[in-house]
Amino acid sequence: MIEVYNLHKEFDGVPVLKGITTTFEKGKTNMIIGQSGSGKTVFLKCLLGLQVPEKGIISFDGRKHTELDIKSHRQLRQEIGMVFQGGALYDSLTVEENIMFPLQMFTENSKEEMLERVNVVLNRVNLENANKKFPAELSGGMQKRVAIARAIVMNPKYLFCDEPNSGLDPNTAIVIDNLIQEITKEYNIITVINSHDMNSVMEIGEKIIFLKDGVKAWEGTNKEIFETENEAIVKFVYSSNLFKKVRDAYLKKTK
Amino acid sequence: MNYVEHIGKYFIMLKQVFRKPQKWSVFRETLFREIEDLGLKSLGIIAFISFFVGGVVAIQTALNVDSPLIPKHLIGFATKRSMILEFAPTFMCVILAGKVGSYITSSIGTMRVTEQIDALEVMGINSLNYLVLPKIIAAVFFYPLLVLMAMFLGIYGGYLAGVLTDLFHSEDYIYGIQLEFNPFFIQYALIKTFVFAFVIATIPAYHGYFVKGGSLEVGRASTQAVVWTSIVIILLNYFLTQMLLS
Numbered sequence: 001m002i003e004v005y006n007l008h009k010e011f012d013g014v015p016v017l018k019g020i021t022t023t024f025e026k027g028k029t030n031m032i033i034g035q036s037g038s039g040k041t042v043f044l045k046c047l048l049g050l051q052v053p054e055k056g057i058i059s060f061d062g063r064k065h066t067e068l069d070i071k072s073h074r075q076l077r078q079e080i081g082m083v084f085q086g087g088a089l090y091d092s093l094t095v096e097e098n099i100m101f102p103l104q105m106f107t108e109n110s111k112e113e114m115l116e117r118v119n120v121v122l123n124r125v126n127l128e129n130a131n132k133k134f135p136a137e138l139s140g141g142m143q144k145r146v147a148i149a150r151a152i153v154m155n156p157k158y159l160f161c162d163e164p165n166s167g168l169d170p171n172t173a174i175v176i177d178n179l180i181q182e183i184t185k186e187y188n189i190i191t192v193i194n195s196h197d198m199n200s201v202m203e204i205g206e207k208i209i210f211l212k213d214g215v216k217a218w219e220g221t222n223k224e225i226f227e228t229e230n231e232a233i234v235k236f237v238y239s240s241n242l243f244k245k246v247r248d249a250y251l252k253k254t255k
Numbered sequence: 256m257n258y259v260e261h262i263g264k265y266f267i268m269l270k271q272v273f274r275k276p277q278k279w280s281v282f283r284e285t286l287f288r289e290i291e292d293l294g295l296k297s298l299g300i301i302a303f304i305s306f307f308v309g310g311v312v313a314i315q316t317a318l319n320v321d322s323p324l325i326p327k328h329l330i331g332f333a334t335k336r337s338m339i340l341e342f343a344p345t346f347m348c349v350i351l352a353g354k355v356g357s358y359i360t361s362s363i364g365t366m367r368v369t370e371q372i373d374a375l376e377v378m379g380i381n382s383l384n385y386l387v388l389p390k391i392i393a394a395v396f397f398y399p400l401l402v403l404m405a406m407f408l409g410i411y412g413g414y415l416a417g418v419l420t421d422l423f424h425s426e427d428y429i430y431g432i433q434l435e436f437n438p439f440f441i442q443y444a445l446i447k448t449f450v451f452a453f454v455i456a457t458i459p460a461y462h463g464y465f466v467k468g469g470s471l472e473v474g475r476a477s478t479q480a481v482v483w484t485s486i487v488i489i490l491l492n493y494f495l496t497q498m499l500l501s
Binding site: 048049050073074075076077078080082084085086088089090091102104105106160 | 277278280281365366369370371373374376377378379380
């Protein structure tokens with residue numbers, strides 16, 4: 001479990017995160033949602049250790065992020081897989097080399113063993129015959145799949161995704177969402193997704209944390225989101241008429 | 256951010272760069288790639304420029320030495336001295352600062368804005384060590400070879416330019432380039448190149464690594480990197496010459 005307690009982060013004296021306390025559970029797709037500027041990217045970066053919080057505790061299965069020495073910190077980072085918004089694939093490396101990169105850095109496996117593992121994860125993300133292609137030759141959806149494959153190649157305990165389906169068409173977005181959820185269940189890992197795509201939230205959000213102006217304004221599941229009376233989240237989620245209608249229909253049906 | 260802050264940040268960056276590589280086999284592979292990108296791919300331009308610079312120096316000297324009291328072998332002597340002392344180490348390194356410096360800043364800067372550096376950090380890799388150390392080693396060990404080649408080609412370019420245009424006789428030129436040969440001048444040129452190579456690899460890396468924003472900022476950072484690298488090379492050239500030759 002990832003536990004966050006009283007997390008504060010500020011930039012040039014301007015507070016961005018104001019005392020966030022929450023937990024992210026194993027085997028679940030945990031989602032951080034909120035408007036642009038609500039602090040969700042900063043929150044994710046704090047979890048990843050890319051930003052250092054001013055105050056607060058982040059604990060990965062009892063290991064406090066801020067109290068680890070360099071060696072333990074490196075070890076922890078090797079247990080983390082990350083899917084960046086734009087994929088963040090290395091342009092000069094082929095798909096195969098991109099995925100093999102963490103294996104080359106952190107394992108003593110032979111090249112054959114590494115290639116075998118690369119093919120396993122590429123199969124897992126349903127991407128075959130792309131081994132020798134460069135990222136620039138792939139579509140957005142394929143790049144995301146490669147990014148997911150690279151994130152899971154080291155068998156991580158924690159998977160973080162920053163807006164994994166941004167810039168994708170609705171069909172591909174659903175495929176990517178489902179893939180992340182399947183991987184979460186299959187590998188029994190803690191997945192944290194940063195998103196403002198309401199389709200994803202409703203589809204795979206097993207635990208949702210809603211941030212507003214750097215504060216946790218609501219926490220619940222994708223089922224509870226239909227029933228909540230919390231004004232902030234209702235305003236955010238049901239800003240579109242379609243979602244309003246879906247909610248009304250759901251409430252009518254359950255009453 | 257003021258200059259002192261930048262200088263401080265630059266040295267803090269160097270502290271991170273000079274760490275033990277995560278994996279030697281990966282480091283070796285990256286080093287060979289950098290030797291190709293930063294060194295071998297610059298062979299052509301350095302050969303071309305040094306050859307013609309040598310030619311121009313020889314022609315200019317020949318045209319300006321019209322007094323019968325000044326011996327013709329002075330042309331070869333002047334070409335040799337200017338190529339070894341200044342044109343090969345300093346001029347070629349300023350050219351490399353433009354060519355290689357902009358490449359380093361834009362490649363690292365693009366990695367920064369597309370989150371590729373973040374991806375390295377998340378994996379637990381010391382991104383500065385992984386990205387910058389091979390560049391420094393490649394530049395520091397390969398550029399002296401480039402400069403030696405530039406010296407030779409510059410002197411040879413001077414020879415061909417003069418002989419083909421009948422400005423001087425080949426015997427005079429060859430006598431001139433052999434005259435008062437001081438091996439320390441080669442050493443001096445290589446020491447300068449060694450320092451300049453370090454500057455060419457690190458200042459652009461600094462500008463690229465800490466870039467913020469998008470492609471426009473990467474472009475600006477590349478320009479800044481070339482300007483600052485050239486300024487630092489010229490300044491260091493002055494101080495090194497003072498220290499080593501005076």
